[in-house]
Amino acid sequence: ELNKMPREEGMDHSVSLLREGYMFIPNRRQSLQSDVFETRLLGQKAICMGGKEAAEIFYDHDKFKRAGAAPKRVQQTLFGEKGVQSLDGKVHLHRKNMFMSLMSEVAIKRFVEMNRDEWKKAVDTWLGMDDVILYEEAKKLLCKTACKWAGVPLSSEGLDNRVGELASLFESPSAIGPEHWKGRHNRNQAEKWIGELVEQVREGEILPDEQAALYVISMHKDLEGKLLNTEVAAVEVINILRPIVAIAIYINFTALALHQFPEQKEKLASADDEFMQMFIQEVRRFYPFFPFAAARVKEDFEWKDYTFKKETLTLLDLYGTNHDPGLWDNPSVFNPERFKEQEDSLKFSLIPQGGGSYHDGHRCPGEWITIEAMKVCVDFLVNRISYQIPDQDLSYSLVSIPSIPKSQIKIERIKRK
Ligand code: HEM
Known part of the structure; x- marks a missing residue:
């Protein structure tokens, strides 16, 4: 006899999800005293789960698939349609190989050099300014790095528009109303921009570096030997550009950690690569970013005496797993x-x-790049510049997604060290 999964009663909890954000799953894991529970979201039955064992089954592709997992509104803004996130099985493996081929050691080294270069140029301009908003500056310098690395031409006049377009895709991923329409408009603009470049590469009108994402994705052949259609190729190039710009959020949290925990900043000044890595891992564990990942049950199966029914929407608690008291000593201590x-x-x-x-x-195929970009950031903020953080609202929400310090971190009196 199978057990009944702990369940939250009620018609639908989408509103609580919006109201509780990052804490929606952790709150219920706590109150129901269970790492897996059933609820209703977006008008359907849904399973939520968290912790290490839950993560192990969530990533078992005999048990879960991604087709139909992302809500339409998230596809229309954050992810785009028919990209790698929505694929399963052999087709996913083949597409994912293409992404991983962009992440060789040499390619990551090139990324780091370009990123350093953009930080240097940005710092040059900050020296003459009274203050800067770090989040805005980071998005710009990351957008320049992303385009250069991906082989995407970007004029200095076009920069602000492109940063705005790409950032709006992750700044309001599940918005409704005007913000959602703004996100959709910006996705259409971005796909048009990149789609035209894909065509130009295919026609030999522009020739990016052959290792660069724009070239690799434009020329990639699917399992049937066919090029991706233009829209899908654009979605995948944007799957490289958009999240690189999103590293700006981690740059804000890195700066916040250096401010909140000055003893860490001191240690970092004379730290080896090992401590730098540990610090960055802790920033990524501690601060919120993606609350959960979504999949659907592939075939009926049983786990811990509970039944998982085919097609059930299932969310894995990313934030809560990073703060799971069963996995981490004093998870709320940095x-x-x-x-x-x-x-x-x-x-x-x-x-x-x-x-x-x-x-x-x-x-995420961009995890190594994210970590390297954060190392470059730490090096600049700790070793290469000095700055002051004036009074401002540095608090961040555990409700609105994605979270970011409210003031987006204003820094002033910037000097080279
Ligand atoms: C997937 C987080 C940066 C490209 C993911 C997933 C998460 C994530 C949670 C989904 C995992 C899942 O579905 O199970 C982040 C965070 C980043 C970041 C917090 C920090 C800014 C990047 C970067 C790139 C990237 C820099 C590319 C250069 C992708 C792609 C996928 C993905 C293409 C889909 C992979 C697949 O479905 O196989 N990321 N990511 N991400 N990320 Fe990232």
């Missing part, structure tokens, strides 16, 4: 030391960018 000699066992527990395997799962 402590980089917790990562000392722990790297091996993190595959399903440190999951701000998804868990499991990169190549044959949906784990």
Whole structure:
């Protein structure tokens, strides 16, 4: 006899999801005393789960699939349609290989050099200014880095528009009303911009570096030997550009951590690469970014004496797993030391960018780049410039998604060290 899954009663809890944001799943895991529970979201039955064991089954592709998992409104803004996020099986594996081929050691080194270069140029302009909003500046310098690295031409006049377009895709992923329409408009604009470039590459009118994403994606052949259609190719190039710009959110949280925990800043000044890595892992664990990942049950199966019915929408608690008291000592304490000699066992527990395997799962292919970009940021903020943080509202919400310090971090009196 199978057990009944702990369940939240009521017609629909979409409103609570909006009201509780990052804490929606963790709150219920706590109150129901269970790492898995059933609820209703978006007019359908849904399973929510969190913790290491839950992450292990969530990334088992005999049990879960991605087709039909992302709500339409999220596809229309954040992800785009028919991109790698929505694929399963062999087709996913083949497309994912293309993404992973962009993440070689050499390619990441090129990214880091370009990113350093953009930080240097940005700092030059900050020196003459009274103050800057770090979030805005970071988005710009990351957009320039992203385009250069991906082989996408970007004029300095076009920069502000492109930053705005790309950022609006992640700044209001599940918005309704005018914000949603703004997001859709910006996705259409971005897809048109990139779609035209894809065509130009195919016609030999522009020739980006052959290792660069624009070239690789434009010339990629699917399992039947066909080029991707233009819209899908544009979605995938944007799947590279958009999240690189989104690293600006982690740059804000990195700056916040340096401010909130000055003793860490001091340690970083003389730290080796190992401590730098530990600090960055802790920033990614500690601060909110993606609240959860979504999938659907592939075939009926049983786990822990509960039945998972085919097609049921299932959310994996990313934020809550990163703060799971069963996995982390004092999860609400910021402590980089917790990562000392722990790297091996993190595959399903440190999951701000998804868990499991990169190549044959949906784990974020941009995780290494994200970490490297954060290292460049730490180096600049700790070793290369000095600055002051005037009085401002540095609080961040655990409700609105994505979260970011309210003031977006104003810094002033910027000097080179
Ligand atoms: C997937 C987070 C940066 C490209 C994901 C997923 C998460 C995530 C949670 C989904 C995992 C899942 O579905 O199980 C983040 C965060 C980032 C970031 C917090 C920090 C800014 C990047 C970067 C790139 C990137 C820099 C590319 C250069 C992708 C792609 C996927 C993905 C293409 C889909 C992979 C697949 O479905 O197989 N990311 N990401 N992300 N990310 Fe990232």
